[in-house]
Amino acid sequence: MVETSPPPLLRVDRLARHFPVRGFLNRRVGTLRALDDVSFTMTRGEVLGIVGETGSGKSTLGKTLMGIHEPTLGEVWLDGTRIASSGQKRAASIRTRLQYVYQDPGASLDPRWTLRRSLHEPLIIHTRWPRDRREAKVREIVAAVDLPPSHLDLYPHEISGGQLRRAGLARILVLHPQLIILDEPTAGLDVSVQAAVLTLLQDLRRDFTLTYMVISHDLAVVRSVSDRVAVMYLGRIVEIGPTADVFAAPRHPYTRALLATAPRIGGPRVTDSFPLLGGPPDPLQLPWGCRFRTRCRLAMPECAGLAVQLDYEGERGVACPRWRHGDMPRPVAPPGTGSSAPAIMPRPAEEPRR
Ligand SMILES: Nc1ncnc2c1ncn2[C@@H]1O[C@H](COP(=O)(O)OP(=O)(O)OP(=O)(O)O)[C@@H](O)[C@H]1O
Ligand SMILES: [Mg+2]
Structure with a gap:
C-alpha cells in the first residue's frame, strides 16, 4: 500500500512579486523585484517567523499569500488546492481561510459601531447563520481573547488600546481562519503589553489550532514565538x-x-x-x-x-x-x-x- 502523507497546510512554490516603477509622464523606468523565487512549506499548527531588514519583502510575501497582490510568477497552495498564481482570481471560498493582521488590528474596527456589530459583521458577510448562532460565536471568541462580554456594547473609543487590539483579533478569529499572517504584531506596544499580546497569541493558537506566520523586525519576538524562522534579504x-x-x-x-x-x-x-x-x-x-x-x-x-x-x-x-x-x-x-x-x-x- 502506498502511504500518502497529508499535504502541507501551505506550499509556496517559486513565488515572485514584481512592481513596475514609473517615472516622468508615468513612463516605466524599471522593475522592483520585491519578492523573487521564494519557496517553502508550512505544516498545520506551526509558527513560522519571517525576519529581515526593512524593504526585504516580508510584507510583500504576506500580502501575496493573502491575495492582496497577485503573484508575478509562482504558485501558492493551501491544503492541496492552488489558491494563487499569475492571472488567477481568488475563489470566494478561500477568502476567509487566510487572514492578514495589520500592525494595529484595532484600527479595523469601525468607530461608529459597537464591538458587537463589528464582530457580527464578518459572519453576516461570510455565513448565513441566524443571529443567535452568530451571537454565540461572538461571545465564545470574545471570551477567548479575554474581553468581558459587557464590552460588546461599547464603542472603540470607550476601550483601552490593548483591548482594542484584542477586539481586532477577535474580528479575525470569528471566521476561524486556517492561517493567520501577523505583520509586526507587537510594533509600537509597551514591553508589558507586548508580552500580553504574545501570550494571548500562544493561547489562541493552542485553543483554536491556528497556524501563524509572524513577520517582525524584532528578533526577540520571532525567537520567542516561532518554531521555524526564514531570513529574507x-x-x-x-x-x-x-x-x-x-x-x-x-x-x-x-x-x-x-x-x-x-x-x-x-x-x-x-x-x-x-x-x-x-x-x-x-x-x-x-x-x-x-x-x-x-x-x-x-x-x-x-x-x-x-x-x-x-x-x-x-x-x-x-x-x-x-x-x-x-x-x-x-x-x-x-x-x-x-x-x-x-x-x-x-x-x-x-x-x-x-
Ligand atoms: N505596492 C507597492 N508598489 C511598489 N513597490 C512596493 C509596493 N509594496 C512594496 N514595495 C517595495 O517592495 C520592497 C519590499 O517592501 P516590503 O513592504 O515587502 O518590505 P518589508 O520587508 O515588509 O519592510 P518593512 O520591514 O519596512 O515593513 C520595497 O522596496 C518596497 O518599496
Ligand atoms: Mg513590512
Missing part, C-alpha cells in the same frame, strides 16, 4: 530552519550579521559576525546571483553566477555557495570576546542532504 529567503538552531548557529553570512546587530536575547550573542560591506544595493539594480554578495566579505566568483538556491540539510536551508562547498571561514571574534579563532566551519556530515 532583498526579496529572497537566504536561510530557513528551526528557530533554536538558526539563532544558536546561523549559517548564512547575512544571518550572522543580522543576529549580531540584535540585542542579546536569551542565548549567547552572535558577536563573531563578518561586518557588512557598504549599504544595500539600489533595489532597481539588484546584483546577479546572490543578492547579498556586494556586502559579503566572503563573496567569490561563483556567487555572481546563476541564482543561488537554498540547499537543504535536514530542515535547514541555506542559500550560500560557500556553505555548499563546506569552506565557510569561521568569523573572527572582536577583541576581548575570547571566542573563535579563524578556521573553517565544518559542515555537519551526518545530516542527509535533500
Whole structure:
C-alpha cells in the first residue's frame, strides 16, 4: 500500500512579486523585484517567523499569500488546492481561510459601531447563520481573547488600546481562519503589553489550532514565538530552519550579521559576525546571483553566477555557495570576546542532504 502523507497546510512554490516603477509622464523606468523565487512549506499548527531588514519583502510575501497582490510568477497552495498564481482570481471560498493582521488590528474596527456589530459583521458577510448562532460565536471568541462580554456594547473609543487590539483579533478569529499572517504584531506596544499580546497569541493558537506566520523586525519576538524562522534579504529567503538552531548557529553570512546587530536575547550573542560591506544595493539594480554578495566579505566568483538556491540539510536551508562547498571561514571574534579563532566551519556530515 502506498502511504500518502497529508499535504502541507501551505506550499509556496517559486513565488515572485514584481512592481513596475514609473517615472516622468508615468513612463516605466524599471522593475522592483520585491519578492523573487521564494519557496517553502508550512505544516498545520506551526509558527513560522519571517525576519529581515526593512524593504526585504516580508510584507510583500504576506500580502501575496493573502491575495492582496497577485503573484508575478509562482504558485501558492493551501491544503492541496492552488489558491494563487499569475492571472488567477481568488475563489470566494478561500477568502476567509487566510487572514492578514495589520500592525494595529484595532484600527479595523469601525468607530461608529459597537464591538458587537463589528464582530457580527464578518459572519453576516461570510455565513448565513441566524443571529443567535452568530451571537454565540461572538461571545465564545470574545471570551477567548479575554474581553468581558459587557464590552460588546461599547464603542472603540470607550476601550483601552490593548483591548482594542484584542477586539481586532477577535474580528479575525470569528471566521476561524486556517492561517493567520501577523505583520509586526507587537510594533509600537509597551514591553508589558507586548508580552500580553504574545501570550494571548500562544493561547489562541493552542485553543483554536491556528497556524501563524509572524513577520517582525524584532528578533526577540520571532525567537520567542516561532518554531521555524526564514531570513529574507532583498526579496529572497537566504536561510530557513528551526528557530533554536538558526539563532544558536546561523549559517548564512547575512544571518550572522543580522543576529549580531540584535540585542542579546536569551542565548549567547552572535558577536563573531563578518561586518557588512557598504549599504544595500539600489533595489532597481539588484546584483546577479546572490543578492547579498556586494556586502559579503566572503563573496567569490561563483556567487555572481546563476541564482543561488537554498540547499537543504535536514530542515535547514541555506542559500550560500560557500556553505555548499563546506569552506565557510569561521568569523573572527572582536577583541576581548575570547571566542573563535579563524578556521573553517565544518559542515555537519551526518545530516542527509535533500
Ligand atoms: N505596492 C507597492 N508598489 C511598489 N513597490 C512596493 C509596493 N509594496 C512594496 N514595495 C517595495 O517592495 C520592497 C519590499 O517592501 P516590503 O513592504 O515587502 O518590505 P518589508 O520587508 O515588509 O519592510 P518593512 O520591514 O519596512 O515593513 C520595497 O522596496 C518596497 O518599496
Ligand atoms: Mg513590512
